[in-house]
Amino acid sequence: MSSMQPISPKESLTEQVTTKIRxxxxxxxxxPDNHYSAIAISEKLGVSRTPVxxxxxxxxxxxxxxxxxxxxxxxxxxxxxxxxEVFQVRLIIEPPxxxxxxxxxxEEDLGTLRELHREMLEVGQTGDGRATLEADKRFHLYLLGxxxxxxxxxxxxxxxxxxxxxxxxxIPQARTSQDLASDRDELMRSILERDPSGAATAMRNHVxxxxxxxxxxxCARTPGxxxxxxxxxxxxxxx
Numbered sequence: 001m002s003s004m005q006p007i008s009p010k011e012s013l014t015e016q017v018t019t020k021i022r023x024x025x026x027x028x029x030x031x032p033d034n035h036y037s038a039i040a041i042s043e044k045l046g047v048s049r050t051p052v053x054x055x056x057x058x059x060x061x062x063x064x065x066x067x068x069x070x071x072x073x074x075x076x077x078x079x080x081x082x083x084x085e086v087f088q089v090r091l092i093i094e095p096p097x098x099x100x101x102x103x104x105x106x107e108e109d110l111g112t113l114r115e116l117h118r119e120m121l122e123v124g125q126t127g128d129g130r131a132t133l134e135a136d137k138r139f140h141l142y143l144l145g146x147x148x149x150x151x152x153x154x155x156x157x158x159x160x161x162x163x164x165x166x167x168x169x170x171i172p173q174a175r176t177s178q179d180l181a182s183d184r185d186e187l188m189r190s191i192l193e194r195d196p197s198g199a200a201t202a203m204r205n206h207v208x209x210x211x212x213x214x215x216x217x218x219c220a221r222t223p224g225x226x227x228x229x230x231x232x233x234x235x236x237x238x239x
Contacts, residue, residue: 013051018058020045025064025075026164027130032077035068062158078162080218084230086159087211088237091204093152094144098187098203099196101146109146110192116142117188133164139184143191163214183209208234 021041024030042052056073059065067073105113120135137160145153183206190198211234219227 013047014054014058017041017045017047017051017055021052021055021059022064022161022164023130026133030075032075035072035074037072041073062161064161080215080222080225080230083163083214083218084211084233086163087207087214087234090156090159090207091211091235092237094140094156094207095200095204097144097147097149097152097156099200100148101143102191102194102196102199104146104148105191105194113139113143113188113191117184120184136184137164 187202219225
């Protein structure tokens, strides 16, 4: 099913268009090998060019696309060095944020996290890699949002978006969608037990496993890249 389907007006058009374009990139419908025009995208989505241009500007700020005058938009090819640097930052900020989230979480928040975790497991059972990654993103952004730091929310959201398309190469080569969804079990136990230290450790383990699988998968499909060289860099900013 194409990600570039006409949209209905609910949220702002720019937000919806941004989501649709990002989904097309994640699914591989839009690739780094081609240039795309704002006119063609607006026609596919059934909207004017203005929200498309605004969406592309937002995605360009995130480093996901490059907009070139008179040449349209191109999806950026993120390098393995970029991926490693993204996970270096995530390993620094997400574990303590998870610990703070556990301390701040209300009973209602715990109920929401249970529901988001359940949805992730259900989607994982379908084998839909893209949908599983999106469910994973919703779970993590809600959890980290409980740390009550808007700047952190923005940084984590941008970092996850930057590597989301590459995350698809870990399914099914390195793990199934069900494996991906079940990888939160340790974290969920710590959250429900209100164990901030355990949540920090579980988050770090999860982010590190994800990084290792992603690096391994990218190296496996790219001749000349040695995974070990990148693995040793993942936690070099942590002392």
